[in-house]
Amino acid sequence: MNTEKILVTRTTMPPYEEYIEAIRPLWDSHWITNMGKYHRELEKALTGYLDVPELSLMVNGHMALEMTIQAFDFPEGAEVITTPFTFISTTHAIVRNHLQPVFCDVKESDGTIDEDRIEELITEKTVAILPVHVYGNVCNVEAIQKIADKYSLKVIYDAAHAFGVTYNGKGIGNYGDAAVFSFHATKVYNTIEGGAVAFSDHRLYDRLYNLKNFGIRGEELVVSIGANAKMNEFSAIMGLCNLKHVDDAIRGRKKRWELYAEKLSGTEGIRLFERRGETVHNYAYFPVLVKKDFRMTRDELYQCLREENIYPRKYFYPLTSDQACFKNKYKRTELDAARRLAEEILVLPLYPELEQKELKRIIDILSGNR
Ligand SMILES: *Cc1c(COP(=O)(O)O)cnc(C)c1O
DSSP states (O other), X not given: OOOSOEESOOOOOOOHHHHHHHHTTHHHHOOOSSSOHHHHHHHHHHHHHTTOSEEEEESSHHXXXXXXXXXXXXXXXXXXXXXXXXXXXXXXXHHTTTOEEEEOOBOTTTSSBOGGGTGGGOOTTEEEEEOBOGGGOXXXXXXXXXXXXXXXXXXXEEOTTOTTOEETTEXXXXXXXXXXXXXXXXXXXXXXXXXXXXXXXXXXXXXXXXXXXXTXXXXXXXXXXXXXXOOXXXXXXXXXXXXXXXXXXXXXXXXXXXXXXXXXXXSTTEEOXXXXXXXXXXXOOEEEEEOTTSSSOHHHXXXXXXXXXXXXXXXXXXXXXXXXXXXXXXXXXXXHHHHHHHHHEEEEOOXXXXXXXXXXXXXXXXXXXX
């Protein structure tokens, strides 16, 4: 039996020598953080790669979300319509800004917020919609923007899964008032830890800059209250190195994603998410839904794979709204679809170096060939 653990993902690293060479100048300059040369270089490079008007780098995706919400200066206690079918960070970021998450159901077809259920949640306290491009599946950005315009709401996308995704020929970060990316080690593209906010209103650049750097604007000048959420130079350099290889990494993911899809799409009881047309995908994850007519339950399949040293993940179970810290505290629609997805979801291992024979082994287990 294979003894090496197959985890749900594996961090992509640039060639060792490439990174070591790239960080060498830091030993000359002794400038390893505080918006240094590489911070500026990466901000510029990613603005180009993600095809967005402007971008602000952050220490991680979560702080990027928190700072972005804070940058809009919403009144305390205001309501933000969001989805519970996400990583806990999304909901934490709202609550830690002293705002109230209001949970909207998602669509079973792709796991993104159900745009037809948003309006019924809007009250005079609603200030924003915070949807998630979950697994890189693109939300119905047109319908969401229409609702936002009608009620004068801000739209902040959690685009943590959507690095490199384009929709209708535009980078995904062009949709909404802001879009937040994560460059965590487990994501498609990493800066070890890191994140960024994309936006088009230049005033956001200054606000985010102040928020991520203590509001400091001069040796003796602090203009506003801020935190510390800057990206350091080692991370920025990791980002510059990884950026050179990210297209290859996505190609490697795509090949494996397509093999999974081809082999599993006919398997009884296994359903795949639909994806919108006009999308260039990043193949960040391979989620499957284990339906009633599959020969095992989702949890049995999870266990069965673990016994074979394969470690899929139940992203996202439980719903964030069901976690102890949020349970029964906030308004919501019925969350029937989200709950069903949470019960059925299993994310299979997917990364550029996942070996063919391992991939086949996983497929064989799911299709009952062993
Ligand atoms: C990873 C992730 C975050 C947080 O990003 P970090 O860089 O890990 O702080 C936020 N939202 C979603 C949906 C994520 O998957």
